[in-house]
Amino acid sequence: MVSKQTKKVFDGMKCNFYTGLTMFRATTQTFPVEVTNTGESYPCAKNENLLRGMVRLGRRGIPVGCINGGCGICKVRILSGEVEVVGPISRAHVSEEEEAEGITLACRVAPRSAVVLTVVGKMAKPFLALAAANGQGRLSTQSKGE
Amino acid sequence: MGILRIGHASLRVMDMAAAVRHYENVLGMKKVMEDKHGNVYLKCWDEWDKFSLILTPSDRAGLNHVAYKVEREEDLDELQEKIEAYGISTTMLPEGTLPSTGRMLQFNLPSGHEMRLYAFKECVGTDVGNINPDPWPDDIRGAGAHWLDHCLLMCELNPETGVNKVAENTKFATEVLGFFLTEQVVVGPNGSIQAATWLARSSTPHDIAFVGGPRMGLHHIAFFLDDWHDILKAADVMAKNKVKIDVAPTRHGITRGQTIYFFDPSGNRNETFAGLGYLAQPDRPVVTWTEEHLGSGIFYHTGELVPSFTEVYT
């Protein structure tokens, strides 16, 4: 049985099946991560990378590939917030100059505060097109293609 | 007789310790040596030559080169002549360029991928030996891969500019290297564009494959397992080791292989490929997959393409 109080929390959060199952599990601190391309946001624990955090919740927004820093598909620009690098980032996909500008791979950084990011790079187009098709994209976002 | 089989792949990795853990604990390979540059050499239990995988430390992922073994030393000279006559330049790397390996004929495929051919690599035997052997050794780890089976190279394909490195590689591999075509995917008007090909030198459905994409790269290297049950166990091993699985156990229409796709800790895609598929022979009619049935060709059960599978590679 779901208590009245619990039900209230559920309703307030516009829960889906998975958030219903995972919302009370949070023993580690999480930070909200906002993907400007779709306006979606999700909570990410500070001990996991931004992409793994998203995938584990069954959420979408950032393209998913190897989750190991090699394929470059999850290239993002951090617009605000602090992240920590948690593994090697392929130089084939993020140059030193780009890294200095706040461009990184979502699968190689963990949040240290609330984060706002935008998806850049070669997947940005189909991704933006998808967002547009869903009628929820904020298409004013500039993407810096390769 | 020319090329026998795939001999080894040389991969770039960004975290050597994590890479060695992955290829040892998940695939079940064994590290056989490390050279003074920090390159690590590994082998599967059922392989008899000294190594089939070289990991090189780098700031990025991807393929350095793929090597195939030829039967005789003279094959290298004959192939060098043929390749040069075709218009592709070659270099004969002296014996010892790689440890325990004879001279290597080095060249680039039309797609730009570096290929090497060699006739000699030190034979150390399989882990069960060759006198009254048991069917498998006692110290199998992880998925217990038998051998490096094949590789799939992504080749530039752009119908608008007329670039088709899949077709160019296929022509070169069949006319010069002696591969035969087993299967192909054709797309476009009247199926006029050869978008993917599978080729063999041995009797398995493919020893190499070429697939069209926006840029050249490595799609995957594949390791052989016996059967479907081994695939299930391999997936269990991956879950235990928190390996990122790209495509969970399923079957390919193309080659009939039973498969799992997953990523090594640097993002290089691996496959565990099980089953004979069928007996590949040069006179077996080529199997053709058309655009409408491409989904079933790749993933037979669902018939649906997985975006990461077609778009992500190193």
Ligand code: FES
């Ligand atoms: S998913 Fe491959 S680099 Fe992040």
Ligand SMILES: [Fe+2]
């Ligand atoms: Fe394969």
